[in-house]
Amino acid sequence: MQKITNFVKENTVGFSSSLALLLLIFVLPSLFAGNDTLLWLDRFLIGLIMVAYVGYRFLIFRKNNPNFKYAESTTVVSILGALSAVAIGLLFGLIIMLFVNPSNSLSAFFVILRGGFNNIKSFGNMFYFSVPIILTGLSVAFAFRTGLFNIGASGQFTVGAFTAIFIGVRWGALGDISPFLHWGIAVIGAAIAGGIWGAIPGFLKAYRNVNEVVTSIMLNYVAMYIVSSLISVYVSAGNTFSRAVRSTAATPTLNLDVLFPGSSINAGIVVALVIALILHVVLSKTRFGYELKAVGYNRDAARYAGMNAKRLIVYSLMISGAVAGIGGAMGYLILGKTMSTAAILNPEGFTGIAISLLGLSQPIGVFIAGIFYGSLQQGGNLMQRYGMSEEIISIIIAVIIYASALALFLQKFVIRRLKSVERTAEEQIEEEKRGDE
Amino acid sequence: MDYIIEMLNITKEFPGIKANDDVTLQLKKGEIHALLGENGAGKSTLMSVLFGLYQPEEGIIKVRGEEVAIENPNDANDLGIGMVHQHFKLVHNFTVAENIVLGFEDTKYGFLEYRDAIKKIERLSEQYNLKVDVNSLISDISVGMQQRVEILKMLYRDAEILIFDEPTAVLTPQEIQELMNIMKELVAEGKSIILITHKLNEIKQVADRCSVLRKGKYIGTVDVASTSVDKMAEMMVGREVSFEVEKEEAKPSDVVLKVDHLSVFNHVINKNVVEDVSFEVKKGEILCIAGIEGNGQTQLIEAITGLRDSSEGAVYLNGKDISSLSIRDRNLAGVSHIPEDRHKHGLVLDYTLENNLILQSYFMNKFQQKGFLQFDAIRTHADELIDAFDIRSGKGPVTIARSMSGGNQQKAIVAREIERDTDLLIAVQPTRGLDVGAIEYIHKQLIAQRDAGKAVLLVSLELDEVMNLSDRIIVMYEGEHVGEFDPKHVTENELGLYMAGSKRSED
Numbered sequence: 001m002q003k004i005t006n007f008v009k010e011n012t013v014g015f016s017s018s019l020a021l022l023l024l025i026f027v028l029p030s031l032f033a034g035n036d037t038l039l040w041l042d043r044f045l046i047g048l049i050m051v052a053y054v055g056y057r058f059l060i061f062r063k064n065n066p067n068f069k070y071a072e073s074t075t076v077v078s079i080l081g082a083l084s085a086v087a088i089g090l091l092f093g094l095i096i097m098l099f100v101n102p103s104n105s106l107s108a109f110f111v112i113l114r115g116g117f118n119n120i121k122s123f124g125n126m127f128y129f130s131v132p133i134i135l136t137g138l139s140v141a142f143a144f145r146t147g148l149f150n151i152g153a154s155g156q157f158t159v160g161a162f163t164a165i166f167i168g169v170r171w172g173a174l175g176d177i178s179p180f181l182h183w184g185i186a187v188i189g190a191a192i193a194g195g196i197w198g199a200i201p202g203f204l205k206a207y208r209n210v211n212e213v214v215t216s217i218m219l220n221y222v223a224m225y226i227v228s229s230l231i232s233v234y235v236s237a238g239n240t241f242s243r244a245v246r247s248t249a250a251t252p253t254l255n256l257d258v259l260f261p262g263s264s265i266n267a268g269i270v271v272a273l274v275i276a277l278i279l280h281v282v283l284s285k286t287r288f289g290y291e292l293k294a295v296g297y298n299r300d301a302a303r304y305a306g307m308n309a310k311r312l313i314v315y316s317l318m319i320s321g322a323v324a325g326i327g328g329a330m331g332y333l334i335l336g337k338t339m340s341t342a343a344i345l346n347p348e349g350f351t352g353i354a355i356s357l358l359g360l361s362q363p364i365g366v367f368i369a370g371i372f373y374g375s376l377q378q379g380g381n382l383m384q385r386y387g388m389s390e391e392i393i394s395i396i397i398a399v400i401i402y403a404s405a406l407a408l409f410l411q412k413f414v415i416r417r418l419k420s421v422e423r424t425a426e427e428q429i430e431e432e433k434r435g436d437e
Numbered sequence: 438m439d440y441i442i443e444m445l446n447i448t449k450e451f452p453g454i455k456a457n458d459d460v461t462l463q464l465k466k467g468e469i470h471a472l473l474g475e476n477g478a479g480k481s482t483l484m485s486v487l488f489g490l491y492q493p494e495e496g497i498i499k500v501r502g503e504e505v506a507i508e509n510p511n512d513a514n515d516l517g518i519g520m521v522h523q524h525f526k527l528v529h530n531f532t533v534a535e536n537i538v539l540g541f542e543d544t545k546y547g548f549l550e551y552r553d554a555i556k557k558i559e560r561l562s563e564q565y566n567l568k569v570d571v572n573s574l575i576s577d578i579s580v581g582m583q584q585r586v587e588i589l590k591m592l593y594r595d596a597e598i599l600i601f602d603e604p605t606a607v608l609t610p611q612e613i614q615e616l617m618n619i620m621k622e623l624v625a626e627g628k629s630i631i632l633i634t635h636k637l638n639e640i641k642q643v644a645d646r647c648s649v650l651r652k653g654k655y656i657g658t659v660d661v662a663s664t665s666v667d668k669m670a671e672m673m674v675g676r677e678v679s680f681e682v683e684k685e686e687a688k689p690s691d692v693v694l695k696v697d698h699l700s701v702f703n704h705v706i707n708k709n710v711v712e713d714v715s716f717e718v719k720k721g722e723i724l725c726i727a728g729i730e731g732n733g734q735t736q737l738i739e740a741i742t743g744l745r746d747s748s749e750g751a752v753y754l755n756g757k758d759i760s761s762l763s764i765r766d767r768n769l770a771g772v773s774h775i776p777e778d779r780h781k782h783g784l785v786l787d788y789t790l791e792n793n794l795i796l797q798s799y800f801m802n803k804f805q806q807k808g809f810l811q812f813d814a815i816r817t818h819a820d821e822l823i824d825a826f827d828i829r830s831g832k833g834p835v836t837i838a839r840s841m842s843g844g845n846q847q848k849a850i851v852a853r854e855i856e857r858d859t860d861l862l863i864a865v866q867p868t869r870g871l872d873v874g875a876i877e878y879i880h881k882q883l884i885a886q887r888d889a890g891k892a893v894l895l896v897s898l899e900l901d902e903v904m905n906l907s908d909r910i911i912v913m914y915e916g917e918h919v920g921e922f923d924p925k926h927v928t929e930n931e932l933g934l935y936m937a938g939s940k941r942s943e944d
Contacts, residue, residue, distance in 0.1 A: 287805040290792070297787040303744060304774070304782040305796045306765030 017053045021046060029258040043259065071418035078360050080418070081411040082404060085358070086372070089400030093392055104386040111383045112393070115375030122378040124256070124263020130374030131268035132157070135275065135327030136352025137359060137366040139198075142279055143320035144361045147296030148205070150317060152216025153324040154349025155223030156197045160190035160325025161332045161346075162227040165339055168245025168332075169235045175248025182248040183333060187271075190329035191322040197223060198321015199314055206310035212317065220345055228341045241338040250335045268330040273367060275323060280363040292316055324349065354401045373397070439502065441466040441629050442487070442518075442598055447496035449482055456482040457493070460655040462631075462648050464598065469620060469630045471640040471661070473673050474650035475872035480633050483650070484600055488513045488520060519591030520600040525583050527575045534558060534571040537590050554593075561592050565622050580729070581612035588619065599623065600631045605639060609729055610900065610933030617643045635673070635873070637666045649673055674873050684884045687908040689719035692756075693771075693860045693892035694741070699750035701736045701916075709748070710736045712916040718861065723883065723893040725907030727900070729936050733916030734896045735777055738865050741894075742774045743767045744782075755860060768797060773854040775847075777865035777896070783850040784838045791819035791834035794853050826852035827878075844875035851882055862886050865896040880906060900929050914938040 008015055024046050032038040062068065070076045093112065097105035111118060116126025136153040143150035150156075167174075167186040175182035201215035237243040251266040259265075283289040294302040295312045302309045327348065332339055355373055359366030380393035403410065442464040449457040457479045464470045474480045485491045487498065489507035497504050500516050507513050527536050534555050543550045555571055562569055567585045575583060584604065591599055601620070605613045620630055620643055632644055640647055640661060647664070649656040649672040656672050671677055694717065701711035711733045718724045726734050739745035741752050743764040751760045759767050768774075776782035784793050795804050795815055804811050804818070819834035828848045830836035838846060847867065854862065864883060868876040883906060887893050897903050903910055903924070910922045912935040920935045920942040934940040 285810060286808050287800060287810060288808060290799055290810060294785050294788070294796070298781075298785045300781045301783065301785045301796070303764065304742075304776060305799075306763065306768050308763075308765075 013053070013056060017049050020049055024049070025256070025259065026254050030255045033258050039259070071415050077411050077414050077418070078407070079365075080414040081407050082358055082360060082365075082369075084410045084414065085400050085403035085407065088403040089396045089398075092399040093396035096392060096395060097388060100392075101387055104388065108383045108386040108388045111386070112376065112379035112396075115377075115379035116371075117375070118378065118382050120260050121262040122382060124260025124265035125381075126371065126374040126378045127256075127260075127269040128264040128266065128374070129377050130370040131272050132327045132331040132348045133351050133355055133373050134272040134367055134370030135330060136324050136348050137355035137370050138272075138276055138279055138352075138363055139320045139324035139327065140352045140356035141359060141361040141363065141366045142283070142323060143316055144356060145283055145296055146292040146312070146316040147299070148202075148313065148316055148320070149213050150198065150201075150216055150320045150324075151213055151353065152198065152201060152219050152321070152349070153327075153352045154346045155216070155220035156194040156321040156324035157328040157331070157349045157352075158220075158223040158227050158346050159197045160194035160328030161339060162230060162328070163193035163325070164190040164249075164329035164333050165235055165242050165245055166230075168249030169243050172246050172248070175246055179248040180252070182246070183251060186245070186249050186333055187326060187329045190325040192325070194325015194328065195318045195322035198324070199318040202314040202317030202321075205317070206313040216317075220349070224343060224345055227339075228343060231339060231341050237338065240341045242341070244336050244338050245333055247335060249333055251330065251333045264334075266334070271326065271330060272370070275326065276363040276367040279323070283363065324352070327352075351397075354397060357401060357404050439466055440464060440499070441501055442631075443499040444483065444487060445497050445499070447483065447486055447493045447498075449479075449486055449491055449493045455653050457486070457650075458653045458655075460496075460650065460653075462655075463658070464629055464631060465646075466629050467624055467627055468645040469624055469632055469643055471632045471634060471644035471647040472650070473635065473637075473640060473647055473669060475635060475673060475874075478650040478673075479653040480650055481602070482653075484520070484602065484631070484633065487518065487600070514594060514596075517595060517597035518600065519594060519596030519598070521584065521587045521591065521602065521604055523603045523606060525587050527583060527586060529576040530574060532572055532574055533569050533578070533586050536575060536586055537571075537593050539590075541594060558589060558593065561589055565592065565619065565626065567592075567619060579612075580607050581609070581615065584608070584612075584616065585619070588623075596628075598629050598631070600633065602633045603635075604632070605634070605636060607730060609937045610929055611937055613639070637669055640669065641666055651675055670873070682880050682884065682905040684906075685888070687722045687887065689722040689908070690890075691720050692717045693720055693754065694718040694894060695753040695756075696737075696741065697751045697753065699737065699740060699752065700748050701733070701740050701745060702748035703736075710916045711740060711747075713750070714913070714916075714918045715750075716911055716918065716921075718892040718894050720860070720890050720892050721887060722908040723887050723895055723906055725895045725897060725903045725910045726913055727897065727903045727910050727932060727936060728913035730898055732913045732936075734913055735865070736916070737913070738774075738777070738863060738894075738896060742772060742863065768857075768859075771859040771861055773797075773857050773859045773862045775850055775854050775862070775864040775867050777869075779843075779846055779850055784846060786837075786839040788838055789834065790823070790828070790830055790836045790838055790841070790849060791815050793838050793849060794819050794822050797853060797857060822849075822852045822856060826855075826882075828852060844871045847871060847875065847879065851879055855882060855886060859891075861892045861894065863894045863896075866898060867895070868897075868899070868902060876902075900932060903932070904929060912936055914941070917941075 024042055028042055029039060032042060090113070094105065094109045097108055116123050136157055139153045139156065140150050164186045167189045171182065171185065174185055197219060200219060201212045204210040204215050205212040231242045235242045251268050253265070254267045254270065256265045256267070257263065283293065291302065291307050291312055294305065294307060295309045299309050331348065351373070355369045356366055359369035376393050376396065380390045383392070384390055440463045444460070444462040447457050447460045448455065460479065460483055462472065462483065472480050472483070482491065486493050487507065489509045489512050492508070498507060499505065505516060507516070528539065531539070534551060537558055538551070538554045543554055558571055561567070567589055569582055569585050569589065570578070575586070604616060608616060617639070624630060632640070634640060644661045646658055647661050647669060648658040649669065651673060659669065696714060696716050699711060699714050700709050703710045714737060716724065726737070728734055736745060740747040743762065747760060751758050753759065754770050754772065757770065759770055762770065780786060785796065795818065798804060803814055816834055822828065823833065826848050829845050830841045838849070841849070851867065867879050867883065871879070883893055883895065895906060907924050910924055910927070910932070911918055912920045912922070912932060914936060915938065922932065
C-alpha cells in the first residue's frame with residue numbers, strides 16, 4: 001500500500017493527466033451530447049493533454065540524461081528507421097498514383113496522408129478498424145520477442161472469432177443476467193480458444209522440436225475449414241454467413257460513439273491498449289518476461305540457467321494465441337457483423353505480422369503502428385472519390401514492409417544523418433563559446 | 438637475402454579502431470616466421486590483408502620483390518599463398534582426395550577424373566612425409582590427419598608461402614611434435630612459412646624469426662635463437678608476465694562431488710560417449726580432467742550439471758544423489774558452472790551485462806518480488822560485481838553483452854558463478870581464447886576459490902593449464918577414465934600418451 005501511494009506521489013503529473021483523460025473521453029461527452037461546441041472543446045482538451053504529457057516526459061528525460069546522444073540510442077534509431085520505411089512506402093504510393101491518375105494524384109495523396117484525420121467519422125473508424133490488426137500484431141510481436149515466429153495468428157484469430165460468435169449467439173441466457181457478463185465470457189472464450197490453438201504448435205515446438213512456422217501456418221487452414229463447417233452447423237443464418245451476435249454480447253461503446261459520432265468506434269480500442277500495456281509490462285518488468293526473453297534470445301543459456309525452456313515456449317505461444325483470439329472476438333462481437341463460411345484465410349493474421357514488424361516487436365510500437373494502419377485504411381476509403389482504387393493502400397503497406405526488412409540499411413543511414421546533425425550542433429556550440437571568449 | 442613477402446607499413450582501420458597501425462612484416466624465403474600477439478592484437482587482420490579479404494588504408498605488399506594488389510583470395514592463391522585455417526575447412530562426408538582437389542578437379546568428358554590427382558597427392562605426401570590415406574572419409578580420420586589434409590591441399594595448389602593459423606590448438610603433444618617436423622621439412626624443401634600463434638614454446642622450438650604485434654601496433658622483429666621466451670612474452674603483453682601460477686599445497690578435506698560409474702549414451706552414434714566414469718572432488722582441491730577435445734569431457738560435465746541425461750550411474754553432491762534433479766535444483770543444491778561455450782550457454786548475448794549477471798539468481802527474492810524485477814537491486818548487484826572483478830565494458834551495467842570483449846565476457850561469467858558461493862565450482866576451459874592477462878586473472882580466481890575451501894572441477898585442453906593449476910589430474914580418452922595422476926609426478930609427454938589413447942592405466 002505504502003509503495004502504491006509513493007508511486008502515485010512520484011507520478012503526480014501522469015496520474016492527474018490520466019484521470020483527466022478518462023473523464024474527458026468516457027464521462028463528459030455523454031453530458032455534452034448534442035452540443036457541438038462543447039464536444040469540440042472536449043476533443044481539443046484530450047489532444048492537448050496527450051501532447052503536453054508526451055512533451056513533459058520528453059523534457060524530464062532530457063533533464064535526467066543531459067548527455068543523451070540520439071545516434072547512439074538503438075530505440076531512437078529504430079524508430080527513425082521505421083519512419084523512413086513509412087516515408088518510402090508513401091512516396092512509392094504517390095509515384096503509382098501519378099502513373100495511374102496524374103490529375104487527381106496529389107489530392108488523393110493528401111487524403112491518404114491525412115488518413116484518419118480527414119473528419120470525425122474517419123477518426124473514430126481509424127480506431128475501430130485498427131483494433132483487430134493491433135491485437136494480431138501484438139500476438140505476433142509477443143511470440144517474436146520470445147524467439148518464435150507465430151504465422152498462425154490468422155487461425156487463432158479465426159477460432160477466437162468463432163468462439164465469440166458462438167457464445168454471443170447461443171448463450172443468450174448470460175445476457176439476461178448482465179450484458180457485460182455475456183460480452184466478457186465471449187471474450188474470455190475467444191482467448192481460451194485462441195490460446196489452445198496457439199499452444200498446439202507450442203507443444204510440438206517445445207517437446208518434439210517441430211518448427212512452429214510450419215505447424216502454425218498449417219493450423220490456419222485447419223481453423224479455416226473447421227470454423228467454416230461449425231458455422232453452418234451451430235450459428236448458421238441459413239446462407240453462407242453466420243448469424244450476428246446478440247446485442248448483449250456486442251462490444252460496449254463506452255460513449256466513444258458520442259465523442260466520434262457516425263463512426264463505428266467501440267471499447268475494442270481500450271481492450272487493445274490495455275493488452276498492449278500488459279504485454280509491455282510483462283516483457284520488460286517481470287521475472288516471467290525476463291525468462292521468456294532469455295529463452296527467445298538463447299534457449300541454451302536459458303536451460304543452463306535452470307529455466308524450463310520447454311514450458312516457457314508453450315506459454316509464449318499460448319499467450320500469443322490468446323491475444324490473437326481476443327482479436328477475433330473484437331472483430332466479430334459487433335452488432336450486425338457476420339462471419340463468412342467461405343474458404344478464405346483471415347487476412348488480419350497476416351497484416352498482424354507486418355504491423356508487428358513495423359512496430360519493432362514492441363507492444364507500444366505495435367499499438368501505434370496498428371493505428372497508423374487504421375489511418376491509412378481510412379485514407380484509402382476516402383481516396384476512392386478521386387477515382388483511385390483502394391488497393392493502392394495495400395501496395396503502400398507492402399512497400400513499407402519491404403523497406404522495414406531493409407531496416408538495417410535504413411538504420412545505418414539514420415545513424416549517419418543523426419551523427420552529422422549532432423556534430424554540426426556541437427560545432428556550433430563550440431563556435432559560440434569561442435565567440436564568447 | 439631476398440624477401441619473398443614484404444608487407445610494408447600496413448594500416449587497416451575499422452570504425453573506431455585501428456586494427457593494424459603501421460605494421461611491417463618481412464618474410465624471407467625458406468624461413469619459418471612466427472607472428473606473435475595476444476587476441477585482438479591484429480594478427481588475423483594482417484593475414485586477412487595478405488589474403489585479400491581486407492584492403493589496407495595504407496601500406497604496400499610486395500611478393501617476390503614486386504608490388505602487388507591482392508584484391509581477393511583468388512589473387513592470393515595465384516601468388517602462391519596458402520592458409521591452414523584454425524578451424525579446418527573440410528567437407529566431412531568427402532574423402533581425403535576429394536577434399537584436396539576440391540575446386541581444382543580434373544574432368545574427362547565432364548566426368549571427374551581422380552587418377553592423376555591421386556598420383557600427385559601420393560607423390561606430395563611422400564615428399565613431405567605427410568601420411569594420409571587418400572580414400573578415407575574426413576569424418577573417420579583424426580584431427581592431426583585432417584590438418585595434414587589441409588597442408589596437402591595447399592601443396593596441391595603449388596603454394597610457396599604457407600600461413601598456419603594457430604595450428605596446434607587442437608593437437609596432442611605428440612601430434613604437435615609431428616607438425617613441427619613437417620614444418621621443418623617444408624622449409625627444407627624451399628617453402629616459406631608464417632606461423633600465427635601465442636604459444637611461445639612452439640616459436641622457440643621451430644621458428645627462425647618472430648614479429649610481435651600488440652594492440653594493432655608493430656612492436657618489433659627478433660631473432661628467435663638469441664631471444665629468451667620471457668623477453669618475447671614481455672614484447673607481446675607490454676609488461677613482465679609470470680607463467681608460473683603461485684599456489685600453496687592443497688589441503689583436501691570432505692568429498693563434495695562424487696561421480697559414480699556414470700555413462701552417457703548418444704542415440705545418434707549409438708554408443709556411450711561417457712563410459713563408466715567415476716571420480717571424487719574434495720573441498721580445497723582442484724581436480725582437472727585432461728584430454729583432447731571431443732573425448733567425452735563436454736558430455737560428462739553436462740551430465741553432472743543436468744544439461745544432458747545420463748544413462749547409467751549417479752552423481753552425488755555432499756552425499757546427496759542429485760542425478761534426477763532438474764538443472765535449477767542442482768544449481769540451488771550447490772553447483773556453479775563456468776560453461777565451455779560462453780556464447781552458447783554462459784551468456785544471453787543480447788541481454789545487458791546487468792541482466793546477465795543475475796542469470797542464475799533472477800528468481801531470488803532479492804531480484805524479484807511478486808514476479809516484478811527489482812531494477813535497483815539488479816543495478817547495485819551489477820555495480821558490485823563489475824567493481825570486484827574488474828569487468829570492463831563500454832557502458833557499464835547497461836552494456837549489451839555481445840559488444841564486450843571475450844575476456845570481459847568470461848570475467849562476467851566467472852564473477853557470476855563465483856559470487857554464488859557454492860561448494861562446487863565447475864570450470865570448463867575457462868581461459869579458452871583469452872589473452873595472457875585475462876588467463877592470469879582467471880587462474881588466480883580459481884586458486885582463490887580452492888583456498889577458500891571450494892571443490893573445483895576444471896576441464897582443460899591446455900596441458901600448461903592442467904599442469905599449473907591442478908592438484909590431481911584424470912585423463913579421459915574416448916569417454917573413458919584412462920588414468921589418474923599427480924601433476925608433480927607426471928610429465929606432459931606421459932599425459933600426452935594417455936590423451937592420445939596409446940597408454941592406459943590397468944585397473
